[in-house]
Every structure is written in C-alpha cells, then in structure tokens.
Amino acid sequence: MSLDPPAYILSLQNNIRARPISWEGAVRAKTITDNDLKKIKSIDKVRKEQRRQTIEGDTESYVSLLLGGKDGQSIFQSAAKRPDIIQYMLVLSGDLIDDIPSFASALTKHPEPYSPLLPLLKQSSNPEEPIPLLTSSVLSSLISSALMSSSKADKQLGEALPQLYTYLSSLAKSTDAGLQDIAVQEYSAVLRTSTSRLQFWKQRDETLTPLFDILRNASGSSRDTDSALWSGSSTIRSISDGGIGGGVGLQLLYHVLLVIWQLSFEGASVGEGLHDEQDIVLLFTHLLRLSPKEKTTRLLLGTLLNLVSASPSVLLPAAVLARLPTTLKTLSTRHLTDPDLLDDLKALQEKLDEYTATQTTFDEYAAELETGHxxxxxxxxxxxxxxxxxxxxxxxxxxxxxxxxxxxxxxxxxxxxxxxxxxxxxxxxxxxxxxxxxxxxxxxxxxxxxxxxxxxxxxxxxxxxxxxxxxxxxxxxx
The missing domain is CATH 1.25.40.150 (V-type ATPase, subunit H, C-terminal domain)
Known part of the structure; x- marks a missing residue:
C-alpha cells in the first residue's frame, strides 16, 4: 500500500534541492574528491531517465559514493563537517532509491549498507533537525527494500532496524502532528515482513504505546479513563476540520490504524498482548462508532478480524463485553460500498454469532473478569x-x-x-x-x-x- 510522502518531508526536500552548493569549494577543501564531484554532477539535476541510465551503467561506483568501498569513505563520512552537503546528498540518495529499484537493491547488498547513515540519526535531539529526519526517510526506504528482497535474517538489518524504530518513536511522542505522521508513515514502509513486525512488537514500549496514545486521544479517552469506552454511548462525530476527537487529523488517524493493521498479521504473537496491555478490542470497537470514513472503518474491521481469528479464546469474549456485536449490527445498516470492508464485516459477524450462540451467562461473567475490568x-x-x-x-x-x-x-x-x-x-x-x-x-x-x-x-x-x-x-x- 503506497502512501504519499509526509508533507513536512516533501517541503524540506524541495527546499534543500533548491539550495546552491559550492561543490568546487568542497573539492578545494578536500572534503570531497574530484571523482566524487564528477559522479554527483552526472546524476544531479538531470532527467530521471538519464539518471537511471548513468546509475545502471556504473552501479558499483555510485554505491561506493554513498556507502563507501575499497576506494574510499562514504560521502556522508568524508563530508561530515559540511551539513549542507550531507543534507543535499540525503535528498539525492532518497530520490535514487525511490526512482531506481535496481540501485536500491544494489545498496542493500553492500557489506555495511546502513553504517554510514545510522550515526546521522543521533546527530541531534531536536526532532525538527533536518539531517536525522532526512536520514530516517532514506533508511526506511532502504530497509524496506532489503526486507522485501530477502527472506533470510540479516545481521546488518538486525542492528539497523531497532535504531530506526527508536528514532521514529521520538517523533511519534512529539505533540507535532506533522512529526507524528512522519513516524507512522516510515513505520508503515518497513512493516511489510514478519521480521520487521516482530521487532516492532519487541520494542512496543517505544514504538506502539505512543500510537495507542494517539488513538485514545482520537477516541476521547485516555489510559486512565477507559470507562468512557466501556459506556459505549458515543456516536459518529461531525468532521468539520478533517479531524476527530482530541484534534487528531483524519490522515494521521488513518496512518496510525494502517500500522496497527500491518502488525495484526502477527496476531498469534501479538493478539493477547494487545488485549492485555492496550485493551485493543474495546478501543477499536469505540473507534468504529466514531469512524468518519470507510477507509478508517476498513482498517479497524480488518485489524479486529485478524486478531480475533488468531486469538479467539481471549479476544472473542472481550469483543462481546465491548459490545462489538451490537456495533457491527449498527454498522451493517450504513450505506457501505467498499467490498473488502463488507467482506471483513460479514466474516467478523459470523465469528461473533458462532461464539455467542455457545455462551452461557457464566461464560459472560468469567470473560468479564478476565478482561480485568x-x-x-x-x-x-x-x-x-x-x-x-x-x-x-x-x-x-x-x-x-x-x-x-x-x-x-x-x-x-x-x-x-x-x-x-x-x-x-x-x-x-x-x-x-x-x-x-x-x-x-x-x-x-x-x-x-x-x-x-x-x-x-x-x-x-x-x-x-x-x-x-x-x-x-x-x-x-x-
């Protein structure tokens, strides 16, 4: 599922592309070499097709420019004292990775594809600092490419992914919705394999908790006041400013839900934990009542279906107590057109109907105690x-x-x-x-x-x- 790049990153990249760089001065100062400059000029400010042909004609040389090789350091290392060059090359690297898949694949095959980039994540504690932000964008694209092209475990990837998650979690904890959106979109870019999803879950105190804080804010509740969710009395809110509860924008809500949906494909490993730690069925049932668009409703239903299917003994009783069957019944009366949404709604209703048909009042009471509420x-x-x-x-x-x-x-x-x-x-x-x-x-x-x-x-x-x-x-x- 492809998403438009975050507006904040796009604006930053466009601003950097427009800045003049004194490349010859950098050569005179021996920050970069003549050979580096020739490579950069051959692919900078040229048509995409010309750039692709140049890169594919000498791929190894351009991999060495960005990541280092037998002939010298990565440009990110040699130009460490020139933040303007670092920023420019990060933007150019991102363009190359996005536009030339074969080059992205070649970068991931480098012996240490992430080593020149990872130190840049820690260059500043200021969440708005351009270099870490741009680095996270390049790393998420590069790691996504690596994950999708290989099924085997990779030591370099195993070291890089936790560091990327830690940095992105700092953005997700920000009160700036633009920075939060960067975090969740870059999470989504890498959560495409079981390896990355399980690592995300392993770091859930960092990665997942801030996202559920956003969802609770959207629902009008907090971790300490989940009684608002148990009441089940809320209805769909009017959307006058593109957002719902707590000022959470619709796009941010959608992107957060997309990340949780991707994680739910590891339902057997994460389902019970999401229930115990985040009361996910209760929260998502409440969000279904508030969901203003079919695209958010589809993700909510898809996530619940994945989790309930993987952990039925725990999540089906929780669903009944959260009044999910009633919510689904109300939802089915709406004029819904998305075929995937309708399929998930039907499948979830069937699972709940099958479960409730076999339950006694004792089971209901026991299940309620098991929820801890x-x-x-x-x-x-x-x-x-x-x-x-x-x-x-x-x-x-x-x-x-x-x-x-x-x-x-x-x-x-x-x-x-x-x-x-x-x-x-x-x-x-x-x-x-x-x-x-x-x-x-x-x-x-x-x-x-x-x-x-x-x-x-x-x-x-x-x-x-x-x-x-x-x-x-x-x-x-x-």
Whole structure:
C-alpha cells in the first residue's frame, strides 16, 4: 500500500534541492574528491531517465559514493563537517532509491549498507533537525527494500532496524502532528515482513504505546479513563476540520490504524498482548462508532478480524463485553460500498454469532473478569445468576475467578470507581449464596478490601461495600 510522502518531508526536500552548493569549494577543501564531484554532477539535476541510465551503467561506483568501498569513505563520512552537503546528498540518495529499484537493491547488498547513515540519526535531539529526519526517510526506504528482497535474517538489518524504530518513536511522542505522521508513515514502509513486525512488537514500549496514545486521544479517552469506552454511548462525530476527537487529523488517524493493521498479521504473537496491555478490542470497537470514513472503518474491521481469528479464546469474549456485536449490527445498516470492508464485516459477524450462540451467562461473567475490568453487565444484578452460579464461580479452576476478582479490586480505580462498587456487589452476592465459603473470600483478601472501601469517597462504593460487610457479619459466629 503506497502512501504519499509526509508533507513536512516533501517541503524540506524541495527546499534543500533548491539550495546552491559550492561543490568546487568542497573539492578545494578536500572534503570531497574530484571523482566524487564528477559522479554527483552526472546524476544531479538531470532527467530521471538519464539518471537511471548513468546509475545502471556504473552501479558499483555510485554505491561506493554513498556507502563507501575499497576506494574510499562514504560521502556522508568524508563530508561530515559540511551539513549542507550531507543534507543535499540525503535528498539525492532518497530520490535514487525511490526512482531506481535496481540501485536500491544494489545498496542493500553492500557489506555495511546502513553504517554510514545510522550515526546521522543521533546527530541531534531536536526532532525538527533536518539531517536525522532526512536520514530516517532514506533508511526506511532502504530497509524496506532489503526486507522485501530477502527472506533470510540479516545481521546488518538486525542492528539497523531497532535504531530506526527508536528514532521514529521520538517523533511519534512529539505533540507535532506533522512529526507524528512522519513516524507512522516510515513505520508503515518497513512493516511489510514478519521480521520487521516482530521487532516492532519487541520494542512496543517505544514504538506502539505512543500510537495507542494517539488513538485514545482520537477516541476521547485516555489510559486512565477507559470507562468512557466501556459506556459505549458515543456516536459518529461531525468532521468539520478533517479531524476527530482530541484534534487528531483524519490522515494521521488513518496512518496510525494502517500500522496497527500491518502488525495484526502477527496476531498469534501479538493478539493477547494487545488485549492485555492496550485493551485493543474495546478501543477499536469505540473507534468504529466514531469512524468518519470507510477507509478508517476498513482498517479497524480488518485489524479486529485478524486478531480475533488468531486469538479467539481471549479476544472473542472481550469483543462481546465491548459490545462489538451490537456495533457491527449498527454498522451493517450504513450505506457501505467498499467490498473488502463488507467482506471483513460479514466474516467478523459470523465469528461473533458462532461464539455467542455457545455462551452461557457464566461464560459472560468469567470473560468479564478476565478482561480485568467490571461494568454493570446483566449478571451482576441478577439474583437468578448468583443462585445458579455462585458455587461454580468459587470452584472454577481452583478459585481462579475469585483470585481475579481480588486482583481487580486491589487496584485504586481512581478514574473509574464504579469498578469497585461492582466488585463489592459481587462479593456480597457470593457470601449471601454460599455463606459457608466465606473463608475462601477472606483468604483472597476480599473481606479486608470491602471493609477498607467503606471509607471510600464515592457514595456508590461505600453503599456496596456496606452491603458486602453486612453479609459477612450476618453469618459471623458470636
């Protein structure tokens, strides 16, 4: 999938192309050689076809100019003290790689194709510094070419890719949407193979977390206030300025979603982690409600389908709790025309229908506990549910669900205190239905926790904790 280059990079490149360079002065200063200058002039400011013929007629010589060889250093090394030449050659290198695929392939076959470029990424900590920005653009194109032309692991590539990801992550963390867009487009350029995707996942604290921060901003929530997502009450927002929630532009949103979609092809390796660490099903279900264009809806559905297909035991229950089936039903009533979108929508609906047809209310409750978050779903306030399932909840997998409930309630939930109120309700119902098993709840720390919550500043938490403590006291032996 080809994307237009980021506007910021294009503007920078055009500005540099227009600058005059004192090449003869550089030769006199012995910054570059006469031979270097001849090569540069033979391919600079000439028609693309003439440039291609010149390069293909002496490919090895031009590879040596950019990357170094037996006759001398790379021009990026010899001209290290001339930032104007470095910038110009980075722009020219990018043009050559993009316009002449055979030359890009020849560069990747150099013994050390990335060595002259990687130090340039670290030349400045200023995210707007031209040399690192231009270097990242060249590296992403070069690495993309290397990844697509070879299926075997490469030591040089294995060293370069993490460094590129680290640099791009610094752009993604910026508050400047233009820099963020550069990062995600260059991520997308290299996330075309399993090797690059798994390395991206390995560095996910750097690479992925800032992207999910952008998506949460777009959704109108944050990592600490995901209760906004659980409510599921939002609708499609009007798009008056090309953006959605949090001022996130539509193009940036699309590019971030494209990166996550590419990563989802490693669903077997990343699906459960995306659920545990990012609540991806909940977030993407919410974004489906907000999605203003078919192209963003297509990526959201495609990602969910890839992940659910790869990790059904974890992600299907999460999808039901996030009300994805209802969202898909609403989505299917829209006038949608994209055939890939419609295919993914149908396939996802079929998977969810097949799953929900086999589920019981107990399964729904157990799945909710597994998500690590509680909401006022039907089982919590249903007396019949507790009469039929309280003992099973206590017994299931040697008390695993009770330990999960205790783990959830041990957290402060300062941004979503209803979770604590719901947890206290569940403890109250368990004691009421199976009073002889109170000691199991005490050993899990639940009695002590509900007693602590009697002093909570939230009224609903205090009320539900009081009910739970009352049930314990009801069966207390005098």
């Amino acid at each position: 509680l909401r006022w779903s039907p089982p919590h306030k249903n007396p019949d549910f507790w009469r039929e399932n309280a003992r099973r909840i206590l017994d299931e997998n040697k008390g695993e669900l009770i330990r999960k409930l205790a783990e959830i309630m041990s957290k402060p939930w300062e941004q979503d205190r209803q979770v604590l109120a719901i947890g206290c309700n569940d403890v109250s119902c368990l004691v009421k239905e199976v009073p002889e098993r109170r000691s199991q709840l005490e050993k899990a720390g639940l009695k002590g926790r509900v007693m602590e919550l009697m002093a909570n500043e939230d009224e609903s938490v205090r009320w539900e904790s009081l009910r739970a403590v009352g049930e314990f006291l009801r069966y207390q032996v005098a």
